[in-house]
Amino acid sequence: MTTAPPTRRYDYETDGSQIYVDSFATIRAESDLSRVPADAEKVAVRMIHACGQTDLTRDLVIHPGLVSAARTALEAGAPILTDANMVASGVTRARLPRENDVMCLLRDPRVPDLARAWSTTRSAAAVSLWADRMEGAVVAFGNAPTALFHLLEMLRDGAPRPAAIIGTPVGFIGAAESKQALIDLAADEPGLDVPYLVVTGRRGGSAMAASALNALAQERE
Template sequence: MENKVKLQQVLPDEIEKRSFEIISQEIGNVKLDPLEEPIIKRVIHTSADFDYLENLVFSPGAAELAMEAVVKGATIVTDTNMAMAGINKKAVEKFGGRVVCFMADEDVRASAKADGTTRAAASMKKAAAIEGPAIFAIGNAPTALAALYEMIAEGTLRPALIIGVPVGFVNVVEAKELIMKTDIPYIVARGRKGGSNVAAAICNAILYQCGGRE
């Protein structure tokens, strides 16, 4: 076994740039909306899964509306600590925003138990009280999307954007389709795929397009 490793000598800052070049090459001539393109590419970058070229769907103007919300200091609400951990907090704070996840809160646990629902659904109800624009980034729980749908249908919630990318095999496909029936701007990964990493990647792509990383 040799002691020294012969990986390509690429500076850390260059790795992301080169990765995006490779993704662009492999995508080839597919025409993408210029505001959606960096989001789709960052999701492929985070997953190495080109299925997202097909799966990721945007309501009309969603990418632009998302950017408007970010620069107004929107709060980003996640349904997992993992998604929260993956979002670039410095970039969020640059615009006066913050990232919150109420899943582990004691009051959320108690109200989920009292209502016979999931903590994910209860955490969405808690998040509905947030002042100002809010982006809901859901990478895990279809019940969180169902709770959002119900509050939107009741007229008690008007989020700036829903990122609907739970992953899984039970109720996931259906919950995403529900969100696509609302009149709320959305970015949804149709089908089973998604995850907390995908939710975080979409948030970061939007933040970086707004200049959050400069």
């Protein structure tokens, strides 16, 4: 085991706290945060921090009631339901206000049979298993457009309504369309105005979804 650091050959910041402070200062200097609701500014900053893309606010669409709805739900002990284990793994448990459950059911043994029977993806089939926990939950999609589409179809069929939906599935097939369908849900189905956060277009991913959840779980940056 080595007991000494390597020879210092590069000029770089090594103070973790200073890196953190400087990173968020850079984000605020380079991003147009006027595009997001005032109470969602820290959510946007944390998402930019996760992806390194200061132009992310150009594609962020945040419902005006998203932050208050999600925080109220989490403070009441609501679970977080996700489409991907990477999203669940990215949630910082210490930030959760009530030791909230964070669940991804992709590995549930019922999922493969459901996916085959319904001719859909396992990610979509897993969402059906959320039904008994979905009322008032905070749900997040960081990977699978089919899972987000499936949730919207469940809601249209009268499934329990979550408190908030984070929609950041990534990809080239169905990602942009699924997120637009979430934005359009209230207009298409009066009475289904569920607060949401969406990264429009093709970009997204588990890191973005997890960073949004972490910011919503606790206002501290």
